[in-house]
Amino acid sequence: MNNMLSTFNIKEKYDVVVIGAGPGGSRTAQLCAQKGLDVLILEKRPEIGAPKRCAEGIEKNQLLNLGFEENEKFIAQTIDRSIVYTISGEEIKQDSDKKKGYILERKLFDKAMASKAAISGAKILVNTEVIDLIKEDNYICGVNIEYNGKTYKIKSDVVVSAEGVEGKRVKEVLNLSPPKSNEIMSGYQYEMENIDLKDPHQLEFFIGATIAPGGYIWIFPKGEKRANVGIGILSNCEKSAKYYLDAWISNKSSLQIGSILEENAGAIPVGGFLKKMTTNGFLAIGDAARQVHPLHGGGLHEATYAAKIAAKVICEAKSENNYSDNFLDKYNKMWWNERGKELSCVNKIKNAFQKMSDEELNLIFHLIKATSINHLNSGNLIEISKLLLKTPKLIKFSKYLL
Template sequence: MQKYDVAIVGAGPGGLMAAWKLAEKGVSVICFDKKQEIGVPVRCAEGLGGAAFERLGIEPDPAWATWEIKGAALYSPSGKKIEVTSEETMGVVLERRIFEKWLARKAANAGAKIFVKNHVRGVERKDKGVELTVSQHGTENKFFANIVIAADGVDSIIARKMGINTTGKLIDVDSGFQYEMAGIDFEGSDRIHLYFGNKIAPRGYCWIFPKGEHEANVGIGIGGTIQETAREYLDKWIASKEGLKKGSIIHVNSGAIPVGGFLEDMTADNLVVVGDAAHQVNPVHGGGIALAMQAAQIAAGVIAEAVEKKEYSHDALKGYNKLWYDAKGNSLKKILKIRHMLEEMDDKDFESLVDKITSEDVMKLARGELATGVKVTAKLVTAPGLVKKMLKHLK
């Protein structure tokens, strides 16, 4: 049986970043993915904020950072627009399949072993470590690792098998559906466009993430409890937009997005959970690529120390929780309150809010600055019902 210090289940951005950073630290690491090709299929709008590059210590590479974004445009149900442009809204729309392969090369070149078309079927604690049963091209083989990283995405089962319940409640999961489109017309290819309204996207929004002047990821995220499907809503919305309905669909993808239900403890004996599996996603915009990678870097630091000390218990690994919550998790909790506030708003509330909110307020709210929301309510004297809804979540 092959033995490693760390086995990673899932070669998405979280798993690959963990593999890269652990290998750099000299830890022996193996990373399995059930897909037959890294980065494919893409289930993502591919937006990545520029600040993430600095935070993660990676340089955008023109091979995958293919379209530059300078800001965001937010639209109310009646079409009123708020433009948000600042240092913080700079970013890129990625070619994610190329980006993930780039990450995989970094990890492999640093010494990590990566296997595709390898489905981890079982994990069982044995001899102070974990025995993994892996279906490799249809043949079952056993591997041994001292620590397992569950980076197996929103449908994670690995953590659950090892004692952490990662299953999100339906209310905390969005349903995403997206077309990559070409031959479309829209204004402002240097910004992402987000369209709000309960008729077009209940408990969520429709988006256009440009990939060129006439190409974009056009998608929708709606609450997981909504009866009609995300695709039905998206098709209706596209049909209402002259510039979009004339275009061609060159790729269809869909997936669930965890938007809440954060795990307080993402560690157990021999186990660390990262990325979507740990619900490390921004609950308002659903972005999780950068967060998964940041969590992976934090986890890699804690795990490398544990391996050095040959300590694989919950006690040796639990430091990851505090480091994560200090770095990002606590601000995500505040952003979750903003999500709950938005979810309660009807279309009339959206219109009242858009009339009074500034783009600076939007930026602050997006960062989880709840006091800004409270400040905005002072301007909403003509909408007492909305004020009540907002204060319920912001105080």
């Protein structure tokens, strides 16, 4: 045993090693540790949660389901409603109880998630990068890590990759091809202060192929005059996400008067779901496994939901002493059953919308307004098909929903 590991009581072997202390990794670790498993989380950044790469929105029920209260310190703002604007001025408002939510302070939220894991008995190391996986007899059985210029070896029964969108280990182990051009978005965001907000408890979404190709612009309030103002666009656009966001802001005096507190950039996987997220002694969750809602790009709920399934399967694997791909395949099956099928339907709608012009988007949102915008988020292909098929200018997009 060497110095760094012994100083912090790090063992040579764990039941579970989790790569990444994002929400997905911390939740998996917390749930496994609560069941008595020996868990180690390894985080390459020196501070959990920073820098943020997120607009920080989460629905109320999704947050409460993680065991948090309504008055947590990491809640920056309560959200009561949302509004979607298309380029020609179509407006769709949502004001139901179901849509209540929060804008978080991710730097504090991620730490709160990690704290829950630590208090449940998991051990956490930051500033520690997993540089390699250890493989023996066709099983992943640990990791090589780098801390302060030195490398160390830690063994485990299972390695969970919760590495986020870059997911280098997942790509290697599962032999993944890069996502297709319509399966990855580029995001850019300013956290702005002293801006004029229409309503500090309302999310605003701006849709248009010319302002945000394949995606949208958002304003997520973090206070009376403060908000995350950001954009997500298809990653293969000729111009950058920052270019489109700046062009849009340059016409908005309500934003131009403000100051920038923070700039964030990041990629968002949208739709390239993996049929198989496991191998012997290994499974992947969250952004690393491309588990993100393809229309709005939200991944906090998806990562923590997948964590719950992963933890359940890992605990069963421990009691059966079986970490084979065959056994861990339960995780693939459960995820596809509980989330994958629905998200794949949402993805088809996203594929259709990404092909639409400003005029066509305006038309479809006009029609959706008369039914329910929930059909989009829940991937209701029947209802969206009906709208496309009854509108001559939109019929051609129905093929994407098959």
